[in-house]
Amino acid sequence: MTPNDLLKRFFGGDRRALARLISIVENEDPRADSFLNEIYDHLKGAYRIGITGPPGAGKSTIVDRLVQNCRQAGKTVGVIAVDPSSPFTGGALLGDRVRMTKTELDPDVFIRSMATRGSLGGLSKAAQDVADVMDAFGKHVIFLETVGVGQSELDIIRTADATVVVLVPESGDSVQAMKAGLMEIGDIFVLNKSDRQGADLAYLEIQSVLQLKPVRGEWRPPVLQTVADDGKGIDELFRKLQDFYHYQKERNILSQKFQERVENRVRRYLEEQILRKYWSPETEKQFQRSLKAILERKKSLRQVLKEFAP
Amino acid sequence: MKERKIRVLIAKPGLDGHDRGAKVIAASLRDAGMEVIYAGLRQTPEMIVEASLQEDVDVIGLSILSGAHMTIFPRVLELMRENGMDDVLLTGGGIISEEDIQKLEKMGTGKLFGPGTNTNDIVAYIKEWCEKNRRAVEKEEVDS
Structure with a gap:
């Protein structure tokens, strides 16, 4: 494929060209710069949703469910799922796809697994560029799922328009300790696996930590209870994400975030x-x-x- | 430009749940520095090829223990051709007779591996194949 061919096919909606372009960007191939120049004009302002939280909280399963909601609403979707690279061998086992099976053969859903390749912020260095590529391809909604994070891998806030922090009842005890970091970055908090013992207590603890937080603007981050495995609470989460989108749009916050993102990246x-x-x-x-x-x-x-x- | 990572999709088609072999291979390839997309159990040929296309992998590795290899490998090959994925290696292993291995390799799969194969041999085979294949592709791109 010559570069011109590739771009033509990309703008023609060819998914294989999209896949190839993502690789070129991710590999820092010498052709990446000129491709990124070409697509910049075609950014359409996809809604970029970050999903973060500790390992095993159910991030991938929640994304899988939300993708379904997006499709029912007629939106096309891109997913960037990041897993860690080994610092010793550089290898990685990318397993998020296993949980993303609800829309598997839907041609309007494009899922890409990425390894962190040495980045420490919970995403991979190329994640933003890859989100741009998906945006230019015409995806309406882009999910960015981080690696399982602890307290300090917070790159997601500089990347997404909305950040969803996923916790589980077992996180309850550590929520206090997480006051700084993870508990500060959520626009929406999700207590997943909320059918488990201790969920009510954990819910109250998350609420109480959030109440101590100084409020910026009028948006108070809601706390939702979900059981992603059987879909409980996901519709509500989807509605909140839509609300938050409109909230930001009406107040020009989205374009502000875009500016900050550009400045940061440059x-x-x-x-x-x-x-x-x-x-x-x-x-x-x-x-x-x-x-x-x-x-x-x-x-x-x-x-x-x-x-x-x- | 940084060293380009080898990306491999590992899947286990078929209805049985014996994914131990697939997981052992996935872990060995990871430890050899590759990026392994683990697609898991009960994958149809359509799902495998679609996921491989999205992930832009160099290699597809299938573990088949159910005896369905003479159906699944040819179907995956067919779908790969339909999608223009002629620069992707299809390899795999499982309980496959020597006779069937020869037939499948003739149809266009890469090397197939039987039980008891040393994982190092699989790693070496994939690395070698990628090195050769990539050079060919790059040459083609320069020529065109």
Whole structure:
């Protein structure tokens, strides 16, 4: 496939071209920049929904259910499901698809599994670009499912228009400890597996933590109880996501978020490029020498820092 | 450009629930540095090919223990061709007789592996195939 072919097929709605473009972007292939330029004009402002929460909370199952709701509402859907790469081998086992079977052969649902490839923020570095690619392809709603997170993998808020934090009754005890981080980023909180013992108590604990939170704007993050396995509570969650969309749209918050996202991405990209330019192979050699000097106690750590960043 | 990861989809078609083999292979490929999309049990050929298309994998690996291999492998091959996935390797393993393996390989599958295969052999085979195939594809892209 030549680059022109690929783009033509992409804009013609060819799913294989979409898959290939995502790979090119994810692999930082030299062609990625020009493709991303080409599609930028075609961004249509898909609703980007982030789903995050601890491992095993039911994120994939909830996405699977929500995708169904979207389809019933006539919306086309893209899903980006992120799982961790091993820091030792670089390999990854991407298993979210196993739980996403409700709309499996629907041509208007496109699911892509991604590995973090060294990113620590709960998403993969290319996730934003991949969301752009899906947006330009014409997807109305894009779900971004993070890896199972603890307290600090919060990249999702800089990526999504709405962030859903999924917890389970067993998270109850740690909700207190999560006051900072995860408990601050949700626009909607979901207590999944709420048919389990301890759900009521956990629900109250989540509520009480949220009540202590300073309110920004008029939106008070609701807490919903779901049992994703049999679909309980999912319609309500879908409605809240729609409400939140309209709430943001009416107040221009969506375009504000878009601006912030653009600024953030440009900054990150520049940081990376500047570092790459500044850190030549020659600098790396010098750095290795200095490192040795530190270990041999010929220089102090601070002295070396000064050498590199005077 | 960073080193391109090998992406593999592992699925276990058929109605029985014996996915131990598929999981062992998935874990070995992961430990060899590949990105493995685990599609799980009870997959139809249609689901397998659609998922592989979306995930843009280099390799599809099927574990078939039910005796249905002479139906499933040809059907997957057919769907792959329909979707223009001629640069994707279809491999797999399970309880398959030597005779059937030869027939299937002639139809266009890659190497198929029987019980007792060392996982290192499968890793080596996939790595080698990807290296060769990618070079061919890149050459084609430069030429066109």
